[in-house]
Amino acid sequence: MADQPRIAVVGSTMIDLIAYPPRVPAEGETIQGRDFQLGFGGKGANQAVMARLLGAEVAMVNALGDDVFGDMTVANFETFGIDGSHLVRVPGSSGVASIWVEPDGTNRIICVAGANDAMVPADAARAVTALAPALVIGQFEIPQPVTTAAFSAARSAGAVTVLNPAPAADMDPDLLAVCDWVIPNEVEFARLADASSDATDDDIAAFARRTGTRVVVTLGARGAALLGEDGTVRRIPAPAVAASDTTGAGDAFVGAFAYGLARGLDEVDAVRLGVRCASDSVQRPGTQRSFPRDVEVGELLPHAASRGTRTLS
Ligand code: RIB
Numbered sequence: 001m002a003d004q005p006r007i008a009v010v011g012s013t014m015i016d017l018i019a020y021p022p023r024v025p026a027e028g029e030t031i032q033g034r035d036f037q038l039g040f041g042g043k044g045a046n047q048a049v050m051a052r053l054l055g056a057e058v059a060m061v062n063a064l065g066d067d068v069f070g071d072m073t074v075a076n077f078e079t080f081g082i083d084g085s086h087l088v089r090v091p092g093s094s095g096v097a098s099i100w101v102e103p104d105g106t107n108r109i110i111c112v113a114g115a116n117d118a119m120v121p122a123d124a125a126r127a128v129t130a131l132a133p134a135l136v137i138g139q140f141e142i143p144q145p146v147t148t149a150a151f152s153a154a155r156s157a158g159a160v161t162v163l164n165p166a167p168a169a170d171m172d173p174d175l176l177a178v179c180d181w182v183i184p185n186e187v188e189f190a191r192l193a194d195a196s197s198d199a200t201d202d203d204i205a206a207f208a209r210r211t212g213t214r215v216v217v218t219l220g221a222r223g224a225a226l227l228g229e230d231g232t233v234r235r236i237p238a239p240a241v242a243a244s245d246t247t248g249a250g251d252a253f254v255g256a257f258a259y260g261l262a263r264g265l266d267e268v269d270a271v272r273l274g275v276r277c278a279s280d281s282v283q284r285p286g287t288q289r290s291f292p293r294d295v296e297v298g299e300l301l302p303h304a305a306s307r308g309t310r311t312l313s
């Protein structure tokens with residue numbers, strides 16, 4: 001595919017063990033689940049796959065264990081055509097996520113980082129420099145100093161940096177200093193901004209002013225809020241859909257938004273693309289396997305198609 005941007009994801013991989021119970025069990029209770037899926041996850045890997053499905057040239061930078069889950073994850077990236085030349089293997093377990101999804105699609109997740117915690121800042125910086133991407137994506141499922149080193153290398157090379165600060169945690173100021181875009185959900189935003197969980201326009205604008213970053217807050221079924229260049233917040237609604245599994249929807253948003261930015265779409269169109277892909281994904285079970293396969297960016301965004309697209313690379 002011509003003119004496709006190169007994106008590096010410096011982030012996590014997990015094997016998702018997803019149970020679909022009729023309700024969550026009470027303390028000390030065992031219940032029967034309705035269904036089970038073993039799938040590929042990890043916020044980093046999910047975002048890499050979404051960007052790849054839209055057409056980006058994607059490289060994944062991560063550490064995997066020396067177990068069968070590591071082998072499976074390498075093969076999964078090969079299947080998608082994601083560059084795995086900067087994946088390293090370390091002794092011990094790969095990352096694993098135990099996930100419960102209730103009938104209304106809401107999820108509860110416990111991640112065990114395993115090999116993700118063995119990533120090394122200098123290796124990540126070297127990988128980003130070697131890959132020379134237009135855009136680098138990070139999350140909070142690997143040590144923050146690794147993301148800081150990767151984003152610093154990206155900035156030195158003129159690449160755009162996009163941080164999805166998930167799961168919710170406090171952010172190292174050194175990392176914040178090298179973020180161009182920060183994309184939390186409402187819970188993560190409240191933690192970072194020390195604000196109410198409502199993500200009001202004033203809270204979003206104040207956070208962006210204080211940190212010098214561009215901000216998008218994802219709002220689940222309500223879409224997303226983008227702080228525009230003019231300092232005003234624009235809310236982009238999501239289509240009404242019947243959600244059966246929301247796992248990975250935020251990752252579909254981040255991967256698609258990053259793709260849109262790197263492809264040269266207007267940032268509002270990039271948010272629309274993210275909302276569209278996330279809304280689509282919640283209608284199918286699973287994580288990566290729920291992501292849309294057939295989204296044509298030009299078809300999805302008529303005004304982007306008529307305006308033409310630019311590439312950052
Ligand atoms: O965002 C969803 C992801 O969070 C899952 O794939 C799971 O692995 C955890 O990382």
